[in-house]
Amino acid sequence: xxxxxxxxxxxxxxxxxxxxxxxxxxxxxxxxxxxxxxxxxxxxxxxxxxxxxxxxxxxxxxxxxxxxxxxxxxxxxxxxxxxxxxxxxxxxxxxxxxxxxxxxxxxxxxxxxxxxxxxxxxxxxxxxxxxxxxxxxxxxxxxxxxxxxxxxxxxxxxxxxxxxxxxxxxxxxxxxxxxxxxxxxxxxxxxxxxxxxxxxxxxxxxxxxxxxxxxxxxxxxxx
Amino acid sequence: xxxxxxxxxxxxxxxxxxxxxxxxxxxxxxxxxxxxxxxxxxxxxxxxxxxxxxxxxxxxxxxxxxxxxxxxxxxxxxxxxxxxxxxxxxxxxxxxxxxxxxxxxxxxxxxxxxxxxxxxxxxxxxxxxxxxxxxxxxxxxxxxxxxxxxxxxxxxxxxxxxxxxxxxxxxxxxxxxxxxxxxxxxxxxxxxxxxxxxxxxxxxxxxxxxxxxxxxxxxxxxxxxxxxxxxxxxxxxxxxxxxxxxxxxxxxxxxxxxxxxxxxxxxxxxxxxxxxxxxxxxxxxxxxxxxxxxxxxxxxxxxxxxxxxxxxxxxxxxxxxxxxxxxxxxxxxxxxxxxxxxxxxxxxxxxxxxxxxxxxxxxxxxxxxxxxxxxxxxxxxxxxxxxxxxxxxxxxxxxxxxxxxxxxxxxxxxxxxxxxxxxxxxxxxxxxxxxxxxxxxxxxxxxxxxxxxxxxxxxxxxxxxxxxxxxxxxxxxxx
Numbered sequence: 001x002x003x004x005x006x007x008x009x010x011x012x013x014x015x016x017x018x019x020x021x022x023x024x025x026x027x028x029x030x031x032x033x034x035x036x037x038x039x040x041x042x043x044x045x046x047x048x049x050x051x052x053x054x055x056x057x058x059x060x061x062x063x064x065x066x067x068x069x070x071x072x073x074x075x076x077x078x079x080x081x082x083x084x085x086x087x088x089x090x091x092x093x094x095x096x097x098x099x100x101x102x103x104x105x106x107x108x109x110x111x112x113x114x115x116x117x118x119x120x121x122x123x124x125x126x127x128x129x130x131x132x133x134x135x136x137x138x139x140x141x142x143x144x145x146x147x148x149x150x151x152x153x154x155x156x157x158x159x160x161x162x163x164x165x166x167x168x169x170x171x172x173x174x175x176x177x178x179x180x181x182x183x184x185x186x187x188x189x190x191x192x193x194x195x196x197x198x199x200x201x202x203x204x205x206x207x208x209x210x211x212x213x214x215x216x217x218x219x220x221x222x223x
Numbered sequence: 224x225x226x227x228x229x230x231x232x233x234x235x236x237x238x239x240x241x242x243x244x245x246x247x248x249x250x251x252x253x254x255x256x257x258x259x260x261x262x263x264x265x266x267x268x269x270x271x272x273x274x275x276x277x278x279x280x281x282x283x284x285x286x287x288x289x290x291x292x293x294x295x296x297x298x299x300x301x302x303x304x305x306x307x308x309x310x311x312x313x314x315x316x317x318x319x320x321x322x323x324x325x326x327x328x329x330x331x332x333x334x335x336x337x338x339x340x341x342x343x344x345x346x347x348x349x350x351x352x353x354x355x356x357x358x359x360x361x362x363x364x365x366x367x368x369x370x371x372x373x374x375x376x377x378x379x380x381x382x383x384x385x386x387x388x389x390x391x392x393x394x395x396x397x398x399x400x401x402x403x404x405x406x407x408x409x410x411x412x413x414x415x416x417x418x419x420x421x422x423x424x425x426x427x428x429x430x431x432x433x434x435x436x437x438x439x440x441x442x443x444x445x446x447x448x449x450x451x452x453x454x455x456x457x458x459x460x461x462x463x464x465x466x467x468x469x470x471x472x473x474x475x476x477x478x479x480x481x482x483x484x485x486x487x488x489x490x491x492x493x494x495x496x497x498x499x500x501x502x503x504x505x506x507x508x509x510x511x512x513x514x515x516x517x518x519x520x521x522x523x524x525x526x527x528x529x530x531x532x533x534x535x536x537x538x539x540x541x542x543x544x545x546x547x548x549x550x551x552x553x554x555x556x557x558x559x560x561x562x563x564x565x566x567x568x569x570x571x572x573x574x575x576x577x578x579x580x581x582x583x584x585x586x587x588x589x590x591x592x593x594x595x596x597x598x599x600x601x602x603x604x605x606x607x608x609x610x611x612x613x614x615x616x617x618x619x620x621x622x623x624x625x626x627x628x629x630x631x632x633x634x635x636x637x638x639x640x641x642x643x644x645x646x647x648x649x650x651x652x653x654x655x656x657x658x659x660x661x662x663x664x665x666x667x668x669x670x671x672x673x674x675x676x677x678x679x680x681x682x683x684x685x686x687x688x689x690x691x692x693x694x695x696x697x698x699x700x701x702x
Contacts, residue, residue: 014535023288025477137494149512176476189442196497199382200384201389202253202392209416211497
């Protein structure tokens with residue numbers, strides 16, 4: 001017998017004669033306290049994100065590329081990691097060209113092994129889309145993809161995330177249900193609620209532990 | 224550079240450890256301040272007492288349901304993980320678990336491991352095991368990094384370096400990392416960030432724990448604030464997750480109440496910065512993430528707790544640490560005095576199953592039975608009842624059947640058994656009881672002034688001149 005058989009054998013012997021506890025999942029308890037009126041939903045999300053040093057900005061489909069340029073210019077950043085293969089990536093590239101802006105766009109085009117040093121030490125900012133948001137906890141939902149890999153939202157010191165206001169749900173239960181998560185999860189699914197932080201030294205909160213020091217969320221209200 | 228921590232305190236020396244800790248004013252200030260803050264933060268997260276109580280009851284039922292089908296759920300978890308491309312390993316003991324991890328390291332000729340925070344890896348003393356075999360383990364959680372630099376163990380399961388203040392960390396970084404002395408916490412964290420950053424991509428293997436393993440989808444869920452957990456599970460080519468067999472939940476939606484209870488109870492946060500759900504290794508078209516993901520499922524005494532319906536509730540634990548934050552004993556002696564990986568109330572009920580009662584016999588008695596731990600537990604583990612139960616197991620005759628806990632009878636004493644037997648006879652025989660009361664009251668002058676530990680801080684009790692029974696009889700007789 002191997003370890004698995006021995007462990008399962010012991011557990012099964014201990015359960016002999018018992019009946020499994022029924023699933024009396026209380027949906028109301030994880031949804032009712034976390035419901036918001038339509039006009040309050042985005043306000044709640046912003047308030048929760050800002051409480052943990054996330055920065056939020058409400059903008060529009062037409063305006064967001066310019067907001068990105070402004071945010072980067074304000075920080076003196078002239079290079080952005082953004083996927084050229086996404087709709088928002090192409091949109092930003094067009095805007096940069098049209099504005100003749102002094103912003104270099106680079107894509108995450110090779111496996112991380114091929115450009116670790118550049119990603120970790122010479123990539124000041126990134127921009128990714130999101131799958132949605134959660135008002136209750138002020139969370140962004142990210143499903144990294146070949147176009148927008150996992151480290152894009154983690155390694156650069158500034159992460160800019162685009163969030164369509166229509167994709168913001170009240171709570172996690174509603175979001176998982178609406179997006180049918182149980183049908184299949186990606187390699188990595190993430191909830192991101194603010195920039196990286198720690199209180200490991202004397203309970204004192206400090207931002208920018210290992211991940212982004214800044215998280216800027218552009219809430220696109222007409223999308 | 225090798226990072227091998229030694230073990231300064233042992234559970235068998237609990238009494239001495241506690242006495243030393245109590246005499247350390249700095250340590251007591253650090254813990255008092257931190258525990259007060261953590262209690263406040265938790266309280267602020269649960270403004271609605273009714274919601275809290277209903278959610279705790281719900282959390283308890285979700286965990287109880289998972290445990291009621293544990294073997295089936297573990298098999299389902301394994302099947303779904305394997306379908307997703309994750310390799311699953313089973314270990315009955317920490318030796319087996321370490322050998323599995325080392326085997327993976329050898330196959331990859333790994334020299335360097337970067338670790339996200341994992342209490343199960345502490346349970347395994349993985350750093351020590353791999354270090355002795357030429358594989359260097361580096362902790363990347365800021366708190367764990369600090370205690371590793373000090374060659375110490377975590378003193379809290381959520382906040383490993385909570386026993387230190389900023390000045391102590393400043394001195395440590397100055398001494399060990401050759402940086403300028405600064406007590407500015409922002410600066411100290413930046414020093415940690417810069418020191419660890421390159422290590423994430425130099426490491427051959429990333430090791431993490433697991434907060435919830437979801438059977439339905441074959442998903443490993445990890446919560447964290449720093450991003451080191453995401454780094455450790457994404458950058459190195461191999462990710463090894465280690466976890467206890469009890470961490471499985473049935474369905475994806477089951478994590479919703481547990482996640483809410485966990486982060487609000489632990490650090491008073493509505494949610495952690497990152498909730499990281501891993502369902503497989505890098506796919507062919509993906510550009511990052513590990514090429515291999517392994518899960519090591521560790522028993523290490525859990526199946527012993529599982530075997531008994533009452534003790535099984537120990538395994539409800541979601542490792543939030545609220546019980547220690549609210550414990551008057553933990554707050555005063557800190558986490559190291561217990562000499563165990565899991566300190567505080569949860570440590571006192573879980574460690575006897577891992578190590579046996581021989582070396583942990585004093586832990587269940589290190590409690591004032593005030594009940595705070597049971598009241599705050601987000602999954603309603605009746606910790607005080609389980610402490611009382613383990614006290615009983617520790618004094619039950621070693622040969623008595625059935626045998627529930629390894630090391631049963633570690634505190635058993637023939638003398639004590641006889642004393643209690645005599646006490647029972649005395650209290651159940653009216654004639655004998657009256658005679659003893661008569662003797663006790665009439666000979667009260669003979670009560671010694673020094674009766675051992677009792678009189679170290681108190682005056683000796685003196686029986687009254689006449690017993691209550693006598694007075695009552697006299698009073699009723701007069702009517």
